[in-house]
Amino acid sequence: MTSDIKEIKELTKRFTPEHIEGCITLQIETGKNICLRHESAEKIINELSKAEFIRDLIDEGMSLADALRELARRMRLVQKGFKGEEE
Numbered sequence: 626m627t628s629d630i631k632e633i634k635e636l637t638k639r640f641t642p643e644h645i646e647g648c649i650t651l652q653i654e655t656g657k658n659i660c661l662r663h664e665s666a667e668k669i670i671n672e673l674s675k676a677e678f679i680r681d682l683i684d685e686g687m688s689l690a691d692a693l694r695e696l697a698r699r700m701r702l703v704q705k706g707f708k709g710e711e712e
Contacts, residue, residue, distance in 0.1 A: 629672065630693065636660065636676035637683060637692075645677040 636645065640660060648660035652669050663669050675696060682692035 629675075632661070632672055633676045633679060633693075634689065636673065637680040637689070640676070640680070642677050642680045642684065645673050645680065649673045649677070 640648070645660060648658055649670055652658045652666055652673070656666060658669050658673075661669050661672055663672070679689070679692040679696055682695060683689060687695070
């Protein structure tokens with residue numbers, strides 16, 4: 626997970642949310658990506674989506690640390706939701 630956070634931080638520094646969204650679209654439509662290179666399309670889209678979310682929060686005035694905490698909080702909520710469906 627630490628390497629994921631490092632990569633997400635780097636993406637948020639290098640690209641705007643719009644550029645990240647373009648990379649996600651390009652990955653989905655063509656299977657190619659200019660923002661991030663990984664073996665798995667799923668991992669590429671996952672990392673870019675996280676970076677876009679964090680960058681949006683930063684652009685709204687939130688600190689990087691707070692944006693990362695907010696992402697983690699929302700991911701936990703989603704995971705709890707999936708656990709509730711299994712029961």
